[in-house]
Amino acid sequence: MSIINITKNNFDSEVLKSDGVVILDFWATWCGPCRTLGPILESFSNKNSNVKVGKVNVDEESELAGKFEIMSIPTLIIFKNGEPINKSVGLVSESKIAELIK
Secondary structure (H helix, E strand, C coil): CCCEECCCCCHHHHHHCCCCEEEEEEECCCCHHHHHHHHHHHHHHHHCCCEEEEEEECCCCHHHHHHCCCCCCCEEEEEECCEEEEEEECCCCHHHHHHHCC
């Protein structure tokens, strides 16, 4: 499954009204660890077609970043059936991402 760009306009339909697991990656273009995490998430997404992965650019979507009190990036927030169930701050491995969604 390809990674979706999440904005305030599609947040409700892609995340809150989504059945199953959604991983949101809060990131920015200038953030080194965020750029490192990108290919890790891409690989995870390709291997886990049942999990939706979305990216939120904190510079473009400050309202969403504020709503979830994002203080450091990258931050991953795991949603299940529209509810946040887990959170991870900083660069993580693919195996750690798999642990987060359990």
